[in-house]
Amino acid sequence: MYLKIGTREAEEYYPKTMANSIHFWYSEDKNNWEALNQNYGILFAKAIIRDNNTIEERCLIAPAFIKTEKGYGIIAECVDANDAIVEQGKVLLWLTDDFINFEEKGLVERRLVASEIEIPVEIIELSEELGNRIITKWTPISSVAVELPKSITIKNWEELEQIKATVVYSEGSIDRKRISWDLQSVEKMAEAKWLVRGHILAPRYEFPLASGYADPMIFQWENSWYYVATNDNKNAIGIYVRKAESIQKLFDADTEEHCILDYDEERNLIQTFWAPEFHVIGENVYLLFAVSGKEFNPQSHIMKLKKDGNILCKEDWEAPVRVIKKDGAYLAEKGITLDMTYFQVGSKAYFVWSYRYGIGTKEDTGSMLYIAEINEKEPWKLISAPVLLSRPLYAWENHSGTINNEGPFALISGDKIYLFYSGGAAGGYSYVVAYLSANIHDDLLNPDSWEKVKTPLLSYCSQDRIYGPGHNSFYVDEEGKIWVAYHAQASPKGGARCTAINRVQLDNEGVPILNLPAERDLAGQLREVMIEVNMMD
Secondary structure, three states, X not given: OEEEEEOOOOEOOEOHHHHOOEEEEEEOXXXXXXXXXXXXXXXXXXXXXXXXXXXXXXXXXXXXEEEOOOOEEEEEEEEOOOOOEOOOOEEEEEEEOOOOOOEXXXXXXXXXXXXXXXXXXXXXXXXXXXXXXXXXXXXXXXXXXXXXXXEEEEOOHHHHHHOOEEEEEOOOOEEXXXXXXXXXXXXXXXXXXXXXXXXXXXXXOOOOOOEOEEEEEEXXXXXXXXEEEEEHHHOOOOEEEEEEOOOHHHHOOOOOEEEEEOOEOOOOEOEEEEEEEEEEEOOEEEEEEEEEOOOOOOEEEEEEEXXXXXXXXXXXXXXXXXXXXXXXXXXXXXOEEEEEEEEEEOOEEEEEEEEEOOOOOOOOOOOEEEEEEEOOXXXXXXXXXXXXXXXXXXXXXXXXXXXXXXXXXXXXXXXXXXXXXXXXXXOOOOOEEEEEEEEOOOOOOOHHHOEEOOOOOEOOOOOOOOEEEEEEEXXXXXXXXXXXXXXXXXXXXXXXXXXXXXXXXXXXXXXXXXXOOHHHHOOHHHOEEEEEEEEOO
């Protein structure tokens, strides 16, 4: 297999700062090339932080492969927004042995790189085994087969309901799915032997589920499901909640909304009722959200549900309070704080939120992710100093005047914690979902414990007719399956932010895969199954 490296031509919805990133194409004959990663960039130049703490974009041009003593490398010229080389005599360098994992070296002296490499090239030939691994990694997964016993022996028809289909995915992972058996059309094959047909059950949530709702969250509490989101239909004023007995019914047209926090001049609750999230902290239900007073200044707040309270009843909630640091000062005396989320690892509990200073001015820092430890008994007060985890340094986080790291939400898989977040424009086609990861036994307040992915998991290239996917949350259904909810738009030109839901597949190493729409989760031709049933006396 052949692998080619290059950049893309800029387009209306793929600006130069994005196009000037590293893209891969593969071919069997060096004539017909197929783009990897859905023709979205894989490696990006990092922005620099100016002396005034603002961000200056960086791009790259002229990427090439090199051969090193230990494997492969990639070099590229680093340029600024005007395509001027930022440091003569230096190149960007990444090292890899598989084109799946990359060690980012940043800007290095060209002469030092040149002394260890062969002549840079744009096309290399790889083994079939390595080529297939690369294709698998940088191609969206899809269901490819269903495994089911040809025959089973049971005592009664009720036992048949316990039989599940094993769906196999293109990168080798599996998912066990329930089957709806058609017992009305059983075919008798012999004495005490029947042929039974059925279809595999896989919930499908058509986009858009709810139009005009951003930052969605689905929450289960006391055998009911709740849905809360930023309500763009109300100009983001007030927090509205839906309740239903199933996920699907949350989005029925006749499902009622209940306002649990409304516009209130006396309490200075005036605007930007943003990104509400329900969490069980300790033994209590809390709502995390941001809100502003008369001046635009969203700040992170927390609100507690009273003992035995009804989530839908505004009177059953205690008054919201602004989250404070351990010294009693607000999270931010200057700037805005928002998108606060919560997670627990072992005996420790944490808040993560987004902070931004100077928004709309020349001193705009871009939004940044911070983490701090909390005490579950007093979650409105941090017990550690805030620690900076991430800034929007890659082009997919900071292009077209949008410089965001926001909307964090944690997912724990095995011994890893994945802190998902969004970059790009929260109300535009460029919004994306990426993550930081850390080992759960490491010091999560140490930024060095966290590793940031180099390219997002969800972008406008990920799924047809879904643009600007971002600000996600996760929930686990009754079967233990993980689902991701996020907002997106139906057009790259903008429009209403709408709720979307996909199932999350864990790969063979437990890494979450978000880019799995229903049509790839279970292909239509795989849905129908049959099995021979032997009935015991």
